[in-house]
Amino acid sequence: MAYGGQRLVVPVTLAAILLVACQNTSSTPAVESSTRTAPRLTAPPPSPAPTAAERSKPVTPEAARNIANNCFTCHGPDGRSPGTIPNLSRLSAEQIAGKLKDFKAGTEPSTVMGRHARAYTDAEIEAVASYIASLNR
Numbered sequence: 001m002a003y004g005g006q007r008l009v010v011p012v013t014l015a016a017i018l019l020v021a022c023q024n025t026s027s028t029p030a031v032e033s034s035t036r037t038a039p040r041l042t043a044p045p046p047s048p049a050p051t052a053a054e055r056s057k058p059v060t061p062e063a064a065r066n067i068a069n070n071c072f073t074c075h076g077p078d079g080r081s082p083g084t085i086p087n088l089s090r091l092s093a094e095q096i097a098g099k100l101k102d103f104k105a106g107t108e109p110s111t112v113m114g115r116h117a118r119a120y121t122d123a124e125i126e127a128v129a130s131y132i133a134s135l136n137r
Contacts, residue, residue: 059121059124059126067127071132096133
């Protein structure tokens with residue numbers, strides 16, 4: 001052969017045998033594929049709840065801006081709603097924070113806002129409310 005094919009047969013065969021041997025190191029007999037059960041998929045463990053120290057940390061302006069960007073997805077750029085979703089651009093920080101806390105407590109009916117508000121600490125609510133209100137000046 002022009003490419004030395006015969007010289008490669010033995011090393012390639014040996015490599016294949018070693019590969020198979022390394023993959024089948026189990027001491028239990030192989031199980032027929034028809035009797036195997038599919039591996040069970042489990043959800044990742046829930047992330048641990050924030051500690052009291054983590055929840056009491058001051059909220060950075062960057063974090064407040066990031067939270068506000070979530071708000072702007074529905075409420076429009078800088079809280080200026082282009083449609084039927086409430087406009088945040090005319091509200092004070094106290095009004096925004098109060099409404100979010102009412103959603104969080106469940107005292108204000110909502111479709112999705114209660115779920116959003118429950119995800120934030122009171123400090124985060126205060127920070128995002130201040131951030132959004134500061135854009136309206």
